[in-house]
Amino acid sequence: MAGKRVLVVDDEIHIVHVVAIKLRNNGYEVLSADNGAEAFELACNERPDIIVTDYQMPVMTGLELLEKLRQRQETKDIPVIMLTARSFAISKEQQEDLRISGCLSKPFSPKELLGNIEDVLYQKQVMVSN
Amino acid sequence: MFRRSLYAIVTGIVACSLFVGGLAEWQDSGTEEGRRYAGYEQRIPVVSVCCIVAAVGVICLGWYQMRLAGTVTSIAKLVQDNKASDIDADRGFFAPLRMATIDELYKAVDEHFAGCTARTAEYEKQIKDLQLQIQLSQRRGKNTEAIIYSIRDAVIVIDESDRLLMANDAAGRLFNFDFKNSQHKPVSELIGPEQSEFVDFLSHSRQSKGRATRKDIEFLEEGTPKTFDCIVSCVYYQGQQVCGAVAVLHDITREKQIQLMKNDFVSHVSHELKTPLASITAYTEMLADGEADDEETRKEFYSVIQSQAQRLNRLIEDILNTSRIESGLIKVNKEPASLTMLVEEQLQMIRSYAEEKNVEVIGQKPIVFDQVYVDKDMIREVIVNLLSNAVKYTPSGGSVKIEIEVDEVATLARVSITDTGVGIPEDEIEHVFDKFYRVVANEKQAKGTGLGLNLVKQIVEKVHDGKVFVTSQVGIGSTFGFELPLATRQAA
Numbered sequence: 001m002a003g004k005r006v007l008v009v010d011d012e013i014h015i016v017h018v019v020a021i022k023l024r025n026n027g028y029e030v031l032s033a034d035n036g037a038e039a040f041e042l043a044c045n046e047r048p049d050i051i052v053t054d055y056q057m058p059v060m061t062g063l064e065l066l067e068k069l070r071q072r073q074e075t076k077d078i079p080v081i082m083l084t085a086r087s088f089a090i091s092k093e094q095q096e097d098l099r100i101s102g103c104l105s106k107p108f109s110p111k112e113l114l115g116n117i118e119d120v121l122y123q124k125q126v127m128v129s130n
Numbered sequence: 131m132f133r134r135s136l137y138a139i140v141t142g143i144v145a146c147s148l149f150v151g152g153l154a155e156w157q158d159s160g161t162e163e164g165r166r167y168a169g170y171e172q173r174i175p176v177v178s179v180c181c182i183v184a185a186v187g188v189i190c191l192g193w194y195q196m197r198l199a200g201t202v203t204s205i206a207k208l209v210q211d212n213k214a215s216d217i218d219a220d221r222g223f224f225a226p227l228r229m230a231t232i233d234e235l236y237k238a239v240d241e242h243f244a245g246c247t248a249r250t251a252e253y254e255k256q257i258k259d260l261q262l263q264i265q266l267s268q269r270r271g272k273n274t275e276a277i278i279y280s281i282r283d284a285v286i287v288i289d290e291s292d293r294l295l296m297a298n299d300a301a302g303r304l305f306n307f308d309f310k311n312s313q314h315k316p317v318s319e320l321i322g323p324e325q326s327e328f329v330d331f332l333s334h335s336r337q338s339k340g341r342a343t344r345k346d347i348e349f350l351e352e353g354t355p356k357t358f359d360c361i362v363s364c365v366y367y368q369g370q371q372v373c374g375a376v377a378v379l380h381d382i383t384r385e386k387q388i389q390l391m392k393n394d395f396v397s398h399v400s401h402e403l404k405t406p407l408a409s410i411t412a413y414t415e416m417l418a419d420g421e422a423d424d425e426e427t428r429k430e431f432y433s434v435i436q437s438q439a440q441r442l443n444r445l446i447e448d449i450l451n452t453s454r455i456e457s458g459l460i461k462v463n464k465e466p467a468s469l470t471m472l473v474e475e476q477l478q479m480i481r482s483y484a485e486e487k488n489v490e491v492i493g494q495k496p497i498v499f500d501q502v503y504v505d506k507d508m509i510r511e512v513i514v515n516l517l518s519n520a521v522k523y524t525p526s527g528g529s530v531k532i533e534i535e536v537d538e539v540a541t542l543a544r545v546s547i548t549d550t551g552v553g554i555p556e557d558e559i560e561h562v563f564d565k566f567y568r569v570v571a572n573e574k575q576a577k578g579t580g581l582g583l584n585l586v587k588q589i590v591e592k593v594h595d596g597k598v599f600v601t602s603q604v605g606i607g608s609t610f611g612f613e614l615p616l617a618t619r620q621a622a
Contacts, residue, residue: 012405017434018413022416085404086397086400106407107408110415
């Protein structure tokens, strides 16, 4: 999956930093934003292959970002993995409605996150090739 | 009639006897007129007539006395048996044979009256008992009334037809009725349709004969939505027969709000705790997996782990300090300190955060005398909380200014921190120091637990007898600050 672009969104600069290092070390190109609004603009302009976003952020939450992404033609199919400190915050229905590819509870393992990203991108690749 | 006839006969016989006897005596007296009007030979028939008349009289008298004695005996017996109404029924032919004396009658009447006296005494005792019970019942009623009227919760008592029997002032205020003019009226007429859920619940609970039925009901009180914990207990009469119900409505709006705030707090705190923990976990794993290639990266990772651990510790300390101050268990070490010095220390700490956010921090010129008698660690906590809040809610390019004033007349020092941030809506200003409270409009601006400002208030007002203050305008900025007594006042 080397060369794929990942947009990492979190208002915690240290989380963005550590995820970025992990992904770059594994051949990914990393874009970053510290709130939903900034991430939406980046997603529209840069069309990342996958987005990893925090759930609770100032200005625009992860869920609001996802709702906006799903409404735009150019961003509606971008897979999204959600990071959250509140595991109960997102219902199964919301996950299905907004097509959330995966949810990881904080504290999370960067290794586990990388594994999830690879799985999601692989599934996406299979779907496209079919 | 019989009695009168008997008197006439007896009187006639006696009169005839006396007349004949007198006539015989007159003839027998030997006077000239006696000898002239009655011959000696006429004396024998006169005596005979007199004897016959006397005998008939004696028989009549005897018969009458027997009748009288019989009647008296009957009366005595009936008096003894308390059957005065049966006197006539006991007058048979042989009744005269049941002889009795006036003494017996007297005795029977006496016994009867003795019985009557005893019964009267018993009745009087029963009347006194009943009067006592009535008094007791009235007293209990008054006690019940006093209890109902002294309860701050709304209390309503209804009968078996859902008509109002009793209600206290709180119920009158809640349902907007005057009890004196509402007694015995159906509650469905007294309570408005917007509170009909309570009326239905009350009626249903009474019909279901429940001992204590409970339900949380929400309705408007003077236009404000409120939640009430309603308990309805049926009043039982003679076993299972329900003759009414008592309803108590306890306002739990505040408890509900606190519960929601607590849930929100737990949610916020868990998020706040997990965020530094997430960094610590992720960086530790990266180090363990050898993902930090060079020494510089490794040092950076160690530094992040350390700062996040400190952040976690501060948060836990905030929670614990709030709890300790509230419970009065915190240890306070007061000593003279310069406010300017304390502010300077905290300014140094906050500058890097402000630079990161591109917010200018304008400090304070030194003041000659600004000594306060405080717990330094606690006041540092206050200053850093106010400063970090100001930077947190100020957009990039804005500024935060800190000022210290000394009011020598009032012998107090005042610290004001003014930002050019988002500001606070007017209706929320009064709540910003409440525990767990977060300004709704600014929630998206930054994360927080809603504990910081409450801790500031507790430290300043509860521990140091000072005062916190806030002014704000949406879109322009806010000024938060506090006043503390100068050390001179403390020494005096």
